[in-house]
Amino acid sequence: xxxxxxxxxxxxxxxxxxxxxxxxxxxxxxxxxxxxxxxxxxxxxxxxxxxxxxxxxxxxxxxxxxxxxxxxxxxxxxxxxxxxxxxxxxxxxxxxxxxxxxxxxxxxxxxxxxxxxxxxxxxxxxxxxxxxxxxxxxxxxxxxxxxxxxxxxxxxxxxxxxxxxxxxxxxxxxxxxxxxxxxxxxxxxxxxxxxxxxxxxxxxxxxxxxxxxxxxxxxxxxxxxxxxxxxxxxxxxxxxxxxxxxxxxxxxxxxxxxxxxxxxxxxxxxxxxxxxxxxxxxxxxxxxxxxxxxxxxxxxxxxxxxxxxxxxxxxxxxxxxxxxxxxxxxxxxxxxxxxxxxxxxxxx
Amino acid sequence: xxxxxxxxxxxxxxxxxxxxxxxxxxxxxxxxxxxxxxxxxxxxxxxxxxxxxxxxxxxxxxxxxxxxxxxxxxxxxxxxxxxxxxxxxxxxxxxxxxxxxxxxxxxxxxxxxxxxxxxxxxxxxxxxxxxxxxxxxxxxxxxxxxxxxxxxxxxxxxxxxxxxxxxxxxxxxxxxxxxxxxxxxxxxxxxxxxxxxxxxxxxxxxxxxxxxxxxxxxxxxxxxxxxxxxxxxxxxxxxxxxxxxxxxxxxxxxxxxxxxxxxxxxxxxxxxxxxxx
Numbered sequence: 001x002x003x004x005x006x007x008x009x010x011x012x013x014x015x016x017x018x019x020x021x022x023x024x025x026x027x028x029x030x031x032x033x034x035x036x037x038x039x040x041x042x043x044x045x046x047x048x049x050x051x052x053x054x055x056x057x058x059x060x061x062x063x064x065x066x067x068x069x070x071x072x073x074x075x076x077x078x079x080x081x082x083x084x085x086x087x088x089x090x091x092x093x094x095x096x097x098x099x100x101x102x103x104x105x106x107x108x109x110x111x112x113x114x115x116x117x118x119x120x121x122x123x124x125x126x127x128x129x130x131x132x133x134x135x136x137x138x139x140x141x142x143x144x145x146x147x148x149x150x151x152x153x154x155x156x157x158x159x160x161x162x163x164x165x166x167x168x169x170x171x172x173x174x175x176x177x178x179x180x181x182x183x184x185x186x187x188x189x190x191x192x193x194x195x196x197x198x199x200x201x202x203x204x205x206x207x208x209x210x211x212x213x214x215x216x217x218x219x220x221x222x223x224x225x226x227x228x229x230x231x232x233x234x235x236x237x238x239x240x241x242x243x244x245x246x247x248x249x250x251x252x253x254x255x256x257x258x259x260x261x262x263x264x265x266x267x268x269x270x271x272x273x274x275x276x277x278x279x280x281x282x283x284x285x286x287x288x289x290x291x292x293x294x295x296x297x298x299x300x301x302x303x304x305x306x307x308x309x310x311x312x313x314x315x316x317x318x319x320x321x322x323x324x325x326x327x328x329x330x331x332x333x334x335x336x337x338x339x340x341x342x343x344x345x346x347x348x
Numbered sequence: 349x350x351x352x353x354x355x356x357x358x359x360x361x362x363x364x365x366x367x368x369x370x371x372x373x374x375x376x377x378x379x380x381x382x383x384x385x386x387x388x389x390x391x392x393x394x395x396x397x398x399x400x401x402x403x404x405x406x407x408x409x410x411x412x413x414x415x416x417x418x419x420x421x422x423x424x425x426x427x428x429x430x431x432x433x434x435x436x437x438x439x440x441x442x443x444x445x446x447x448x449x450x451x452x453x454x455x456x457x458x459x460x461x462x463x464x465x466x467x468x469x470x471x472x473x474x475x476x477x478x479x480x481x482x483x484x485x486x487x488x489x490x491x492x493x494x495x496x497x498x499x500x501x502x503x504x505x506x507x508x509x510x511x512x513x514x515x516x517x518x519x520x521x522x523x524x525x526x527x528x529x530x531x532x533x534x535x536x537x538x539x540x541x542x543x544x545x546x547x548x549x550x551x552x553x554x555x556x557x558x559x560x561x562x563x564x565x566x567x568x569x570x571x572x573x574x575x576x577x578x579x580x581x582x583x584x585x586x587x588x589x590x591x592x593x594x595x596x597x598x599x600x601x602x603x604x605x606x607x608x609x610x611x612x613x614x615x616x617x618x619x620x621x622x623x624x625x
Contacts, residue, residue: 096454224473231465234453237417242521243441243469288455
């Protein structure tokens, strides 16, 4: 095993890469903009750089397109990618299962039920500036997380297998419920189906801020437990004999991760694969330690999701491909490629 | 090594630190017969204890209660006069280190990372690893002969190497009490004796109290000061090794006849099952 590089080394190249992705993504779309112009527009919008970077010679309309249309969507995609990847990494460590992903506890299906009910009942209320569908999805996710948690805990313990199986059962039940709701409301099938596939087309500044809060708060919270998560990943009893209150730490981690999934899914629908593969890909550079894996997954997830969403909105323009399709169509072969290349590191 | 100076307790001056088990009974759900049946025994600071007995006699269940992996149903377990249920986990982890029977870990941490995890009870969430942590890890790896494995992935180790690394983790934990559940079952004969010698050394020169479940009666006889013989969830006999390890006791506990032979060079007693001879 070669000596691991400092995490700052990786952030030093991932952060600029993320920035370039954002600039590139902002230049692409029906109104075409050169990469350099996009860079100037974004640069001039960053506090402190305003006086250095000028947007002379770029029509105002482009600045508006970049900042008001494209950036909310790009940032939302980045935040969702970040959130789902961090949760995926956390769950894989916590459940000691390489197949764990953010949707494994049924939270996302719960969100879908909430969204479906909101769609077919045609609600038009707004809550804290979020649409009714978004708010209903968030509520559905949180209620489901609570439900799964309550069902699977035995006394003060939370056996891993219990929570995984409960999550799968609840997931299956809710999927069936959604199918039932769709068949009873055939006129809304399209809308419900498209919601579940996931999309960033309804991105807004409010949604970005809403999700930003959850991503920052939950990731910071999870990072506080990163070292304990390392020990828990080697076994519950080992962790206990090393002084960790395993039940309590598990609860805290599951609550934080569940809230983050709920927030991600409520603003974007159910986007699969990201939360599963990004942590695995990230481990190639970060190694298994969570204090390295979690922050680096943030960057990798954000970059991957922004690339996918950019493809989703430009490949078949003016119509859109669901971003969940892109994550799987491009992500799966890439993942298989990595799997082949570094079998030793991915498969234990 | 000055690493552990504050914890060094000379073997002779064992203060009144005792681990007491009183009337401990345990019947798991869906089982009728108790696994532990009114177990009462005590472990005094400074000795090397062996727990022996046939499979299913309750050895592992007993230590799982001491480590608080299982909630006490009936009876009490006290350390230094304080009920172990009143300890915070982290405080208990500064008192007792554990080497489990099953050393499987699926995450590809390096050997060094695994041994460093032994320092968890002393680390806070923001600080990195201290000089003391690194010294304790190096010391533990030297003692268990696994320093050369330092950068290897734990998942790729052989069973015996893994067991030594886990023993190193417990030694790095630097606790007055060290509990081991068949710590040498996967080791070759040289490393078996190596680990037992290390434990003996920790016991003699650093005053660590060792409590180890053992399957090999002769190793127990050679290394332990005191033995606890278990049978059917009860303590069958306890006391100094010479008094407890008798042909009568062995016959009763294992249900088979043993003979004693003397080692031609050292003159030490060896217990050999008659079926075997």
